[in-house]
Amino acid sequence: MTGWREILRKAPNWRAILRTTPMRLTLRLVVIFTVISIAGFAATWWLADKEFREAVEETLERRIESLADAGDADDIARAVFDAAGRSDGEHMILRYDRGALSIGNYRGPLPEGRLREAMLEDDDNDVEGSYLLLTEKVEGGLLTAGQEASALRNLREVFWRVLVFTLLPTILLAALGGVVMARRAARRSAAIDEALARLTAGDLSARVTQMPGPPDDLARIGAGLDRLAAAQQASVSALKQVSADIAHDLKTPVQRLSVLLEQAAARAPEIAELDKARAEAEGIVVTFQALLRIAQIEGGSxxxxxxxxxxxxxxxxxxxxxxxxxxxxxxxxxxxxxxxxxxxxxxxxxxxxxxxxxxxxxxxxxxxxxxxxxxxxxxxxxxxxxxxxxxxxxxxxxxxxxxxxxxxxxxxxxxxxxxxxxxxxxxxxxxxxxxxxxxxxxxxxxxxxxxxxxx
The missing domain is CATH 3.30.565.10 (Histidine kinase-like ATPase, C-terminal domain)
Known part of the structure; x- marks a missing residue:
């Protein structure tokens, strides 16, 4: 009987581990968990981004409305000029475009659209970085207000860090746990496979060794296989013993019959049937000897x-x-x-x-x-x-x-x-x-x- 230590020495390879049911179930659960987690992160990020943009948009709208309420186009231009002078371009930009005239603390190009995020750069006004911009039509032109979007960028970084430092380790730990369980299951399956291979090859003494750990489905299958093999071995052994006993017990009487037929044929050579009977008896003796020989060979002596x-x-x-x-x-x-x-x-x-x-x-x-x-x-x-x-x-x-x-x-x-x-x-x-x-x-x-x- 193969010992459990020998089974452990024959550790299953990675392909065998990947083909085990526990590993496949683990991988499927990891995939499901990953998809659900990423979907949850994506939904949370979308909601957070949406709330942030709406809050910034509301702030920029109020700023534009307060400037647009200054009066006509000249009043708006003066109001924008004054407000831009008091604002720090690193955090807030204001700009009023009327024809070819641009007034404000940012003179560089602006992307098209109403609410958008853009990278701006203006060395003269210390403007550089990502901004959320809102542009509205007002008296005489277009009024643009922008707020620096570092908070949005920081929010993205936070989400990425959460994703990397929580989701990925969880996935790796789950996969590692699946590998551990799969290796244990693969070793148990290897013990069962080896016993089945030996039984198939005719070694009815093969058994599944006692498996360590708490009983599970594989342990119950192994125990059931051992019971089946024991019953089969007992049945075959009994059948072989009966065959050997019959062959052994009948060999001597048949040999005696053959001798008697030979003596009878010598005394009455004119009876041809005696020679035929003697030949048949000799054939029976040869058959019994062959059966006994096969039984001895199968016994392993x-x-x-x-x-x-x-x-x-x-x-x-x-x-x-x-x-x-x-x-x-x-x-x-x-x-x-x-x-x-x-x-x-x-x-x-x-x-x-x-x-x-x-x-x-x-x-x-x-x-x-x-x-x-x-x-x-x-x-x-x-x-x-x-x-x-x-x-x-x-x-x-x-x-x-x-x-x-x-x-x-x-x-x-x-x-x-x-x-x-x-x-x-x-x-x-x-x-x-x-x-x-x-x-x-x-x-x-x-x-x-x-x-x-x-x-």
Whole structure:
């Protein structure tokens, strides 16, 4: 059972964290919070700006009205001249335009419009900066009053500071909290994924380790998965034990039956049915022995005999053994070894894997049988009818045979034994299409660099 410390050591990467539900929910909440906060700030700023402008506009309107009430155009001009002389251009500007004549404490250009904000500059009158300007038509021309807009600028700065120093840290803290929760959830998900992967690969002893912290949905799912795996393991173990017991208990009586039939055939050779019965009994014995062998392999006992195995040398040995059989059937056996690797395993069992695959190719295939060893991958291919896509997993079951193979010798245990041996070596078995024919690929784990050999 994998320990929790090992799960922590296998810390999930950022992509895995971003794909977790807590992280996605956090990001969505952060986005919603950000949009709402920015909208709230924007609405508050708009209201504050509107109130400020309205207040300034009202002040400027009163100032213009008081100057416009001075009388005719000449009176207005004198009033503006006097008021402009008393006003500080840095804070308030007054200007009366009548034709080409401009009177006031600002002589520079003015933007068009009634109420507007503009950058003004007039060195002669110490005017420089941003002003809110209001222009009204009065007797004889246009009267403009302006107030320095530093208060509005300061208000903007305050809002930006609030936005930067409150909203952004809040977003960052929320995102950081989401990362922490997502990492915790990702580690728990990794423990569940690892257990599922091992269960899928046939390791029914896999369990989700005890998760730290308070119980949550993932902890309950992990506990439920453990209960399911325990029940499945108990069921499969019971089934295997029953199968092994049946095979073991029946092997001796069937062997005795075979001996008795052989003795009977020796005494009465004229009875042909006795030879057929003896052959059937021998076939039953072989089947029982194969079932027992598969049960032993699945139990993992051969792991104690694991040692380094040279796949290239093993493939050459098996090719030499089966070349005569291939020639007798009018076919050829082609072996190609490229950079063959060493693997940690049982040499006898791996030899049986090659033997079973070559025998199947010779028995059910057509054309040359091609055996390729490249690194830690073994490929056996033929050019026969192959196996339909929808039956490639079924042929790995015990005693399963294709309809067209039921009239040929065999017990339907060859590929089941190959699959059991490959799983024992933590390898991978794939049945593919050789177009035409069957291509079987066995991928094992390298124990050390191989040697380059070409045949």
């Amino acid at each position: 051969p792991r104690a005999r694991f040692a380094p195995v040279d796949l290239g040398a093993l493939a050459r040995t098996m090719a030499e053994l089966y070349e005569p059989a291939a020639e007798e059937s009018g076919r050829s056996l082609i072996l190609m070894v490229r950079d063959a690797a060493w693997v940690q395993g049982d040499r006898t069992l791996l030899g049986q894997v090659l033997a079973k695959l070559i025998e199947n190719a010779l028995r059910h295939g057509a054309g040359p049988v091609e055996v390729t060893v490249e690194g830690a991958m073994i490929t056996v291919a033929d050019h026969g009818p192959g196996i339909p896509d929808d039956e490639r997993q079924a042929v790995l079951r015990r005693l399963y045979r294709l309809d067209r193979s039921r009239t040929t010798p065999g017990n339907g245990l060859g590929l089941a034994m190959v699959d059991a041996v490959v799983k024992l070596h933590d390898g991978k078995l794939e049945l593919g299409n050789n177009a035409p024919g069957l291509k079987v690929v066995v991928t094992l784990k390298s124990a050390s660099p191989g040697r380059m050999t070409d045949m």
